[in-house]
Amino acid sequence: MDGIAVNSPSQNLEDIATTLGCRIVDEKLAFYLDQQDKLQHLKDEFHIPKVKDLPFVDLTLVKPEDNCIYLCGHSLGLQHKKAKVYLDEELEKWAKIGVHGHFMGSRPWATGDECIVDLMAKVVGAKTEETALMNGLSVNLHLLLLSFYKPTLNRHKILLEAKAFPSDQYAVESQIRLNGLDPQESMLLLSPREGEETLRMEDILSTIEKEGNSIAVIMFSGVQYYTGQLFDMASITKSGHAKGCFVGFDLAHAVGNVEIYLHDWGVDFACWCTYKYLNSGAGGLGGAFIHEKHAHNIKPTLTGWWSHKMETRFQMDNVLNLSPGVNGFRISNPPILLVCPLQATLEVFNQTDKKSLRRKSVLLTGYLEYLIKHYFSKDPDNPQKPYLNIITPSNVEERGCQLSLAFSVPIKFVFKELEKRGVVVSRYSMLLFLSDLGIAMLFHECDQCGSSLRMHYRWNQCLGADCLSLLLVNICKSDKESERKEGRKE
Secondary structure: OOOOOOOOHHHHHHHHHHHHOOOOOOHHHHHHHHHHOOOHHHHHHEOOOEHHHOOOOOOOOOOOOOEOEEOEOOOOOOOEHHHHHHHHHHHHHHHHHHHHHHOOOOOOHHHOOOOOHHHHHHHHOOOHHHEEEOOOHHHHHHHHHHHHOOOOOOOOEEEEEOOOOHHHHHHHHHHHHHOOOOHHHHEEEEOOOOOOOOOOHHHHHHHHHHHHHHEEEEEEEOEOOOOOEEOOHHHHHHHHHHOOOEEEEEOOOOOOOOOOOHHHHOOOEEEEOOOOOOOOOOOOOOEEEEOHHHOOOOOOOOOOHHHEOHHHHOOOOOOOOEOOHHHHHOOOOOOHHHHHHHHHHHHHHOOOOHHHHHHHHHHHHHHHHHHHHHHHOOOOOOOOOOOEEEOOOOOHHHEOOEEEEEEOOOHHHHHHHHHHOOEEOEEEOOEEEEEOOHHHOOHHHHOOOHHHHHHHHOHHHOOOHHHHHHHHHHHHOOOHHHHHHHHHHO
């Protein structure tokens, strides 16, 4: 797979299928791609829930011992098998040596975050001293905005995308109010053009050019949580700096999903959670970044014990010896029980490299996209046929591994049917969200046999949401033996 260029996954898939003498929808292609996948062994590092253990599953429709089809990394990642091992190590240490655990063992509690921050820095393309692990995303965003957002009479706006994740918008609104300003005047929301779902890059850049002199901070998502759109962070940063703006990013849906190079792009600040694509568990430890160019000119507004340099922290003289850069923004000691599961998954990410992960992700998402479009596109000759639209950009440079789907039938019924069959996805409003965990997913898990699918469900005659969901299940289905048995029954 290393030799596969994935700037156009559908063309790549077509070329490979032609070489193999098959169609893209044939399982032969999926198994070939898995054979060529040098990252497939990473899947074994994670626990995959069994369908029998999931709520809402109809056990008459599935094999209870099968693994579920997990397409929900955008909401919560999978548990790494070493997470419990590392947690047990620290609990055992606590039981045996008590307070001495602060400075003993492979991950001393007083410096537990520092034991893995270098692994985290590699994932976001930063230097170790530019990266910190602390708090949660929204807390970190507040801490960063307190120092980077210093509005003046003429430069007081914060630019962010419309329909940003609610917590981001709430944080921005409250920071504006904290400075005695009105969000109606100082919060600039950028919306897609009428009739479009995603933002055009030229509109983002033109807005920065037009409004830049009044913008104090540009605060965008790396990947938009609702549409799955990947923003060109390098270009946004360059454009913002040209107008004298600070530029920061919420990387919640980007970290572990797409390639990130915060230092090289010159991003001023960023923050992220780690429980999605980084698989650290619900409420996992957050991350923060401040570029080294600000190490001595941007100071934390709020400080605490852990803002103090480590070498004199325990002298207890009550004279703050502030750590430079992002480390000065740390307030409290790291929660070691949150460090453990994050360490487990960061070690997996550092078994490979970002380009290899991205290469697989692009091809995997492109494969899933092709199958969905093949079976679910709107048919002008059959207007009664249920269909779906993918609102996520088709350009691989403008998306990660998430696909956001809009259905022509009531989504709640589709979602319910997927749940019955052990397919784990999420939905908000009128959209269904799928995200293939490239680090823990195989190509044949996105595969289905087109001929048997049409025979089973007679797609051209299906009109209901249950039929549509059944088709989607089979596109994602991993149990080829089950499919063949069903085919014999038919």
